[in-house]
Amino acid sequence: MPRFGIAEAAGVGLDGRERPSEDVVVVLPSAVIVLDGASTLRTDLPSGGDYARELGAQLAGRLTAAPELDLAQQLAGAIRSVARHNGFTPGESPSSTVSIVRWDSDTVEALVLCDSPVAVFTGDAVEVVADDRLRSLPLGKYRGRLARGLGYGPGHVEALRESGERMARLRNVEGGFWVAEAVPAAAHQAVRASWPAAEVQSVLMATDGVSCGVDDYGVFSWESMLSMAASAGPQAVLDAVREAEKSDPDGVRWPRVKPHDDQALVYVDFAAQAGLGS
Template identity: 55%
Template sequence: MPEIVIAERAGVGADGHPRPTEDHVVVLDNAVFVLDGATSSDPSQPPGGWYAERLARHLADDLRAAPAAALTDVLTGAIAAVTTENELRPQQSPSSTVAAVRWLEDRVDALVLADSPVVGFGGFGVDVVSDDRLARLRRRGMLQTGADVRRRRNAHDGFWVAEADPGAAAHAVRRSWPRADVDAVLLASDGVSIGVDQYELFDWLEVLAITRTDGPDAVLDAVRTAEKQDPDGERWPRPKRHDDQALVLIDFASGGIQGLP
């Protein structure tokens, strides 16, 4: 088994007050999932962390039962199960991003739905598996209100995320690499990837180097330090001062798990 190193940190809510993280990390014998829950704008709905935790549990159970199953099929089934069990309705439910990495004897598979990227490193170079549909809509000013988000969520002219439509899984971004070519893989929630994509504090090779040398918490620290220097979002506009953070390194050069409680 590769070495797996994990760092997680809670952010703040939209009101600026601390609250439990809505990110979830799941480690299996041959897979890792990172989910970032997003709370519905409908206050009668459960929080995003509630949804992400239930989806993570189904993903783990289903992949344990069929370790080589197609990741898209596993995600489809998990979304369907959470939707049915909790009577969720499309456009009116909490949601979650999904980043998944699964390794088999001959290959390493990655799946990304919404803005939690997976980054592979190896003989192929640096391969960023990202779903930028949400970011493109934000840059174009098309997600200004809750109604905008609901209208564009899981729509062909919008973005795709795990919510109450199992068909969203078919729109995930996928990648497979030969196992022998893979040196390491990173999974991150957007509270970490923002340090690369928006703050430009480092690139992904530097994130890998820092994580290997100083540990993943050093990456989280760098992002938080930058945000503290821009508390009101003047340099980097963002919906809240600090987002939840999750970063996982799967290092195929060694073995073990660090950072799990």
């Protein structure tokens, strides 16, 4: 079994208040699941974190019971089960990103649905499995407000509400973005990749509260993030991202939904399993 390093930290809600993390990490003997429940201003539905925990449990059961089945089929089945159990319908359901890495003696495979990327390191190369469809959409004016120095006040919440309405119209439709919600077919829109197991040395799985350190803040490259996770531990990576955010408390330099997002990072060291690591 490979060696694991895991770190998690709660951010704040859309109202700026502290609350439990909505990120979920599930480690199985031959797979890791990372989910990021979507924050929402709606109070008539369970939280994204509640949804992510239930979906993670469904996925864990399916991956354990039938490890040979296709990952997208298993994810579709898990989405369907959660929706039926709770009476969720498209547009009237919490949602979550999903990333899965699964391995056996021959193959390492990854599935990414929405913005929780996976970085796979093989020799001197890194391949990032990322679903950038959400990032590419113009979902509202809140970023412009923040860039003008207007901060995280009531006006920001109203701008987020407008953004959420636009997002709802683009969720799980062609030309929009795909996420785990109440549409099982979304699972088949996931970004996927696989590698011969002998070539994979290590893997990083991150929610966007950590990958922003690469994609937005420029604190890390994926290679330097791996180096820190391997030498100082994943928590050091989370701390570095938080320090960057503290230097921009009003979101002027890096306009973002919240001052601090939830964070989850999983470091999987396959080289240690092969006796090549420390």
